[in-house]
Structures are given as C-alpha cells and as structure tokens.
Amino acid sequence: MLLELEPGGNIAALVRGAVGESRIVLIPATLDPLTMAQAKAAIGPLAIELAPAVRVNAVVATGGADPADVDAAVTFLENAPSTTGQLLDILAR
Structure with missing residues (x-):
C-alpha cells in the first residue's frame, strides 16, 4: 500500500493506521529539513515494530525526479517480499 506523507503529518500514525502487509511511504522532497530527517529516521524502527x-x-x-523512476522504486519495494526498513532516494537525472 502506498502512503503519502503530508507536510506536518505524523509518519508513525500514518504507517500504523494503514492496512496491508506492505506499506510504502512516499516522503515528499518539499518537507523542511528537520521533518525530512525525522521521517527518514522513523522507517527502520517502524519496520522493526511491525515485523514480521x-x-x-x-x-x-x-x-525533479522522474515520476517513472519513483513508480519503479515503489513497484520494486511492493514486490520484494524480504525487504523491509529500506529508504530509496530517487534523484533527478
């Protein structure tokens, strides 16, 4: 399930409140630096908490990231059954 973190959103509540065995958070690059750091840091602990x-x-x-690259990353993570706690940064070409 793809979850989009909104500016000012609570990533833990977003992930915990979702349904499904795969939860992929799309973190927008427009977040302020502190919120971005907090969101990135939360992925590993949330993966541990909800595993297995x-x-x-x-x-x-x-x-400037290509939307096709973002879609490919989401598809990869959705279909990688042994992958959890990972963060993929998609850069502009």
Whole structure:
C-alpha cells in the first residue's frame, strides 16, 4: 500500500493506521529539513515494530525526479517480499 506523507503529518500514525502487509511511504522532497530527517529516521524502527507481519519501506522523490523512476522504486519495494526498513532516494537525472 502506498502512503503519502503530508507536510506536518505524523509518519508513525500514518504507517500504523494503514492496512496491508506492505506499506510504502512516499516522503515528499518539499518537507523542511528537520521533518525530512525525522521521517527518514522513523522507517527502520517502524519496520522493526511491525515485523514480521508487515513490511515498511519508503521512497523520497527529490525535486525533479522522474515520476517513472519513483513508480519503479515503489513497484520494486511492493514486490520484494524480504525487504523491509529500506529508504530509496530517487534523484533527478
């Protein structure tokens, strides 16, 4: 399940409140630096907390990232059954 973190959103509540065995958080590059750091730091602990029943991963699409690359990263994480706690930064080409 793809979850989009909104500016000012609570990543822990977003992930814990979702349904499904795979939860992928799309973290927008527009977050302020502190919120971005907190969101990135939360992925590993949330993955540990919800394992083994749920996989938690994240994708950060930096400004100018190709939407096709973001989609490919999400698809990869959705279909990688042994991958959890990972954060993929998608950079502009």
